[in-house]
Amino acid sequence: MQADPTTPNEQAGQSTAPAMRADRSARLERRKSIATGMLVFAALLLAACMWARHVHPHWIFDLLAAMAEAALVGGLADWFAVVALFRHPLGQRWIPHTAIIPSKKNALGANLADFLVRHFLSREQLASRLRAFDIAGRLATSLSTPRTAEKLGDALTRAMPHLVALVDSEQLHLFLHRLVDARLRQVDLSGLTAFGLRQLTASGRHEQLVDAFLDYLRGVLAAPETHGRLAALAGREVWRILRLVRLDRVVADKVARKLVDGATTLVAEMAGDPQHEMRLRLAAQLEALILRLEEDPALRARIDQFRDQLLEQAELAAYLRSLWTDLIAWLQADVRREDSAVRARIAGAAQAFGEGLAADADTRAWLNGWIQDACEPLIDRYRVAIRVFIVERIEEWSAEELTRELELSIGTDLQYIRYNGTAVGALIGGAIYGIGQVAHALLR
Numbered sequence: 001m002q003a004d005p006t007t008p009n010e011q012a013g014q015s016t017a018p019a020m021r022a023d024r025s026a027r028l029e030r031r032k033s034i035a036t037g038m039l040v041f042a043a044l045l046l047a048a049c050m051w052a053r054h055v056h057p058h059w060i061f062d063l064l065a066a067m068a069e070a071a072l073v074g075g076l077a078d079w080f081a082v083v084a085l086f087r088h089p090l091g092q093r094w095i096p097h098t099a100i101i102p103s104k105k106n107a108l109g110a111n112l113a114d115f116l117v118r119h120f121l122s123r124e125q126l127a128s129r130l131r132a133f134d135i136a137g138r139l140a141t142s143l144s145t146p147r148t149a150e151k152l153g154d155a156l157t158r159a160m161p162h163l164v165a166l167v168d169s170e171q172l173h174l175f176l177h178r179l180v181d182a183r184l185r186q187v188d189l190s191g192l193t194a195f196g197l198r199q200l201t202a203s204g205r206h207e208q209l210v211d212a213f214l215d216y217l218r219g220v221l222a223a224p225e226t227h228g229r230l231a232a233l234a235g236r237e238v239w240r241i242l243r244l245v246r247l248d249r250v251v252a253d254k255v256a257r258k259l260v261d262g263a264t265t266l267v268a269e270m271a272g273d274p275q276h277e278m279r280l281r282l283a284a285q286l287e288a289l290i291l292r293l294e295e296d297p298a299l300r301a302r303i304d305q306f307r308d309q310l311l312e313q314a315e316l317a318a319y320l321r322s323l324w325t326d327l328i329a330w331l332q333a334d335v336r337r338e339d340s341a342v343r344a345r346i347a348g349a350a351q352a353f354g355e356g357l358a359a360d361a362d363t364r365a366w367l368n369g370w371i372q373d374a375c376e377p378l379i380d381r382y383r384v385a386i387r388v389f390i391v392e393r394i395e396e397w398s399a400e401e402l403t404r405e406l407e408l409s410i411g412t413d414l415q416y417i418r419y420n421g422t423a424v425g426a427l428i429g430g431a432i433y434g435i436g437q438v439a440h441a442l443l444r
Contacts, residue, residue, distance in 0.1 A: 024408045031415035038422045039079070042071040059437070066433035067426040074425020078418045086403050086411070101406060102399035109394030113387040121383040127376050135371050136357060136364035143354025146347075153347035157335045160342070164331055189307050190300040194293035197286065 049065035052058075083089045084098040092098075101108065142148045270276045292299050334340050357363060394402065 021408065024412070028408060028412045028415075031412050035075070035079070035415050035418035035422070038419065039072060039075045042068045042075060042422060042426070046072060063430060063433050067430040070429020070432070071422045071426035074428070075418055075422035078421030082411075082414045082417055085414070086407050102403045105397070105399050105402055106391075106395050109391050112394070113390035116390065117383050117387045121379070121386060123376065123379045123383075126379050127372065130372055130375060131368070134364075134368060136367040140354050140357035140364060143350050144358050145354070146351060149347040149351035149354065150343075152350050153343040153345075156346050157340055157343040160335050161332060164328055185308060187307070190293045190303045193303075194290050197290050197293070 046065055046068035049061045049068060053061035053065065080089050084095075085100050087102070088098045089095065143152070266278070270278050293303075331342065334342050357367075397405075
């Protein structure tokens with residue numbers, strides 16, 4: 001049975017969506033009922049007052065009738081305005097400028113996208129917010145806190161077993177082995193070696209390595225203990241020859257010391273003279289080797305054969321696999337421990353990085369500048385993509401779907417317009433009636 005790929009949060013969101021939609025629909029219908037009830041009450045009040053003032057004429061009935069009539073007119077006008085946003089009032093399609101949202105859906109979507117892109121995703125606004133956000137400073141403050149560094153270490157440590165299980169799968173090993181083996185067999189080892197040596201010898205950069213080696217060798221030969229040990233060894237070898245001609249051992253030791261002194265002097269001369277014959281000969285031999293690596297087919301073929309033989313060695317593959325297996329086993333065991341070394345190293349490194357970044361204003365400024373330079377060009381690129389996405393998404397919606405979603409979202413609040421229209425209409429009707437009565441009294 002295939003597992004549900006959605007997360008618990010996603011499943012909870014999917015299960016609550018119908019309930020939320022039903023709740024919004026119920027609230028909308030309740031508000032509509034209240035607004036309609038106000039209109040019905042105004043109509044009944046108007047009818048009752050008209051009958052009452054006909055039977056028992058009195059100014060109070062005239063006032064209430066005027067207020068009810070104005071409330072009815074105001075409520076009906078606002079009902080028409082609200083309904084005309086979403087559909088044709090009473091289904092009368094001949095009335096112009098009604099069902100505005102469904103009839104102008106695509107144009108409204110384009111205008112909405114332009115509004116969002118222009119006022120919320122402009123380059124200047126986002127760039128200024130990015131500069132003011134101080135990402136480097138926030139990062140330094142967060143990571144320099146031990147608790148945050150520990151949380152980061154815990155999060156990465158918890159994720160590590162899953163990553164380890166992925167990279168340690170047999171299928172991945174076989175795939176990588178085939179891929180790496182095929183790639184390595186295409187590597188021009190001779191060319192790479194020649195290129196590396198050519199780069200090393202370019203502008204005499206290899207001379208620095210030669211100087212360092214000769215300085216080290218000169219120091220070793222000049223050391224008293226090394227000098228004495230080599231002289232004794234050479235003396236024994238020379239004595240084996242000189243004793244055949246019955247020369248004294250002392251003579252052999254002197255000869256040996258002279259040889260060691262000569263070698264020490266030669267090394268010192270080579271170290272102090274870049275144009276020394278031995279160094280020039282070494283440079284010539286190195287150049288000849290580079291040329292052979294570049295141009296000698298036989299040498300190149302032998303090196304390629306050595307490369308292929310090395311790749312075919314089962315022992316090498318088994319050894320590398322065993323190293324990898326040992327590393328994976330250690331990681332799996334370590335991340336399960338309370339005193340995990342990996343967790344401690346990650347937390348320590350994160351905290352050290354945060355503290356160092358917090359103490360280095362120049363680095364924070366550089367990092368903020370780098371982020372701004374990297375992100376600002378993306379603003380213009382993706383703001384256009386966001387606009388296109390909004391327009392296309394709204395065009396994909398059916399008019400009925402979009403209208404219903406918008407009505408559920410804002411229709412409840414729009415009913416307050418009907419409430420206000422009915423109530424304000426009643427007040428205005430009463431005010432007009434009062435003003436009329438005062439004017440009538442003054443004109444008598």
